[in-house]
Amino acid sequence: MEIFLRVLFSIIIFVVLFVVFVVLYRINKKTKVPKGARELERNEFACSHCGHADCKYFKADKKEEK
């Protein structure tokens, strides 16, 4: 009898948690990413050499590219 109860409780807990997971999973599936959202990009204003946005050579660097 004791083993039966343990198995029963185990199944109940598993089913309850699984149902919660499935509900959230289905909501997640239905939620759509807004159109036009791109990936995050690296800071395009950063210096190509040291990575600093406020690099004192940055302006000269950009002029060179032009």
Next chain:
Amino acid sequence: MEMNAAVTFILAIISGMLVDNVLLSRFYGCCSFIGVSKKVESAVGMGIAVVFVIIFASLICWPIYNFILVPLDIAFMDTITYILVIASLVQFIAIVIKKYMPKLYNSLGIYLPLITTNCAVLGVVQANTDMEYSFALSMASAIGTSLGFLLVIVVFACIRNRLDSCAVPKCLKGTPIALITASLMSIAFLGFLGMITL
């Protein structure tokens, strides 16, 4: 809260963050550590998502274990229960990020659902059970460990950003130099070893 308990709480946070760092000392969650550390913004997003999942998983799993599994004598169900709780939390986070931070969602890609299988999350919750921590101590451990994850992944992403503009030998470009950097960071974190014993 007693003074002693408060000190223990803070020490547990610092210990989880630096001394027993989940990434560099225990080597849990290395997949996302290498995969999502190319951009600082993605690393911050991933770190915050993991912080949220670890803290809330600990918050939910501790009462479930102590007030449901132990009284019903089904403590052997702990791992399955934790996995389902973590999986549900990850789905919840995915919904929130998808809706409010779509750019971050696209950047995280497959690594967001993979938090479910991130052993850092399960490792922390399981360790809290195995060490028989009190609720406060398990929360401190969760906060410390998750902040440690966030700290290391962001620092590592910054280092990788700088590495991109360095003259690295061709054979070491990309993941190889990242792995060497991670190992050097791990050695650096060894310096904290033995600093705090709880």
